[in-house]
Amino acid sequence: MDTELLKTFLEVSRTRHFGKAAEHLYLTPSAVSFRIRQLESQLGVTLFTRLRNNIQLTSSGEALIPHAESMLLAWARAQHEVALSERQTQQLAVAGTANLWDAYLQEGLHRLYCELPALSLRADIRTPEQMTRALLSRTLDLAFLTDPARIEGVRHIATHTMELQLVSTYPELDATRAMAQDYIRIDWGTAFNTQHAKLFNAATPPLLHTGSVRIALEYLLHHGGSAFLPSSMIRQYQDQERLFLVTDTPTLSREVYAAFLPGSERQALIDKVIELFGADAGAEG
Numbered sequence: 001m002d003t004e005l006l007k008t009f010l011e012v013s014r015t016r017h018f019g020k021a022a023e024h025l026y027l028t029p030s031a032v033s034f035r036i037r038q039l040e041s042q043l044g045v046t047l048f049t050r051l052r053n054n055i056q057l058t059s060s061g062e063a064l065i066p067h068a069e070s071m072l073l074a075w076a077r078a079q080h081e082v083a084l085s086e087r088q089t090q091q092l093a094v095a096g097t098a099n100l101w102d103a104y105l106q107e108g109l110h111r112l113y114c115e116l117p118a119l120s121l122r123a124d125i126r127t128p129e130q131m132t133r134a135l136l137s138r139t140l141d142l143a144f145l146t147d148p149a150r151i152e153g154v155r156h157i158a159t160h161t162m163e164l165q166l167v168s169t170y171p172e173l174d175a176t177r178a179m180a181q182d183y184i185r186i187d188w189g190t191a192f193n194t195q196h197a198k199l200f201n202a203a204t205p206p207l208l209h210t211g212s213v214r215i216a217l218e219y220l221l222h223h224g225g226s227a228f229l230p231s232s233m234i235r236q237y238q239d240q241e242r243l244f245l246v247t248d249t250p251t252l253s254r255e256v257y258a259a260f261l262p263g264s265e266r267q268a269l270i271d272k273v274i275e276l277f278g279a280d281a282g283a284e285g
Helices: 003-015 018-025 029-043 059-087 098-115 128-136 175-180 190-199 213-223 231-239 267-277
Strands: 048-051 054-057 090-096 119-125 142-145 155-168 184-186 208-210 226-230 252-260
Touching: 003 018, 003 029, 003 059, 018 029, 054 059, 059 090, 059 128, 090 098, 090 128, 090 267, 098 119, 098 142, 098 155, 098 213, 098 231, 098 267, 128 142, 128 252, 142 267, 155 175, 155 231, 155 267, 184 213, 184 226, 190 252, 208 213, 213 226, 213 231, 226 231, 252 267
Parallel strands: 090 119, 090 142, 184 208
Antiparallel strands: 048 054, 142 252, 155 226, 155 252
């Protein structure tokens, strides 16, 4: 199957618009439409319903998405490995959520390349669901998560404890006032959401709810407010007196897990990478 057809399918499924997909792929709308018809013809199913400007995935289209993602990742990995074979460079595919890259994983990259200079790394931002699918299809070697994937065969190793502290741009606030005064809610996963609900079940709805710690931090520094941030990210702003701890609020801890399928031919490399990413585990606080 032509991988360009799958790329086009995923872009249309993301934008739900043939014209926008065409712009992103540098094609004409008619070329996008032709590719989708080709793919539908090869599969013998209808992938989209087209009612005026309302484009929706059919059940067959929904079912194709994870397979299309896996096939494109597998093809990209195959291309990469073939290109690397002559140099005998070690290759590994690693992914984590956006928050974990900002709060923890980015620092680990520096240790990896100091200790493993021959490593060729593919590093991606993925949702937990995407990482789980990629692990099972073996298009991903290692995933970093805050909530373990409860799937048979996937092994988890705790690599780091992340300390989340409630901070504010306003000094000397208590928790009640911090929650009521421009509170920004960051999605730190299921366990955090449970702890948060127990502590602040009657709190005012957040001013901003985001899955990105970087978005939350930038908003705080420019507009003011309060949020739970990793202690490793707030120290410099505390020293500059731009962020202040809300001292009557407990620190909420989150474990970071490395997830992988045992038995890979890259197992020794996976073990070494986990060791390097966990080299500073427990250093926060």
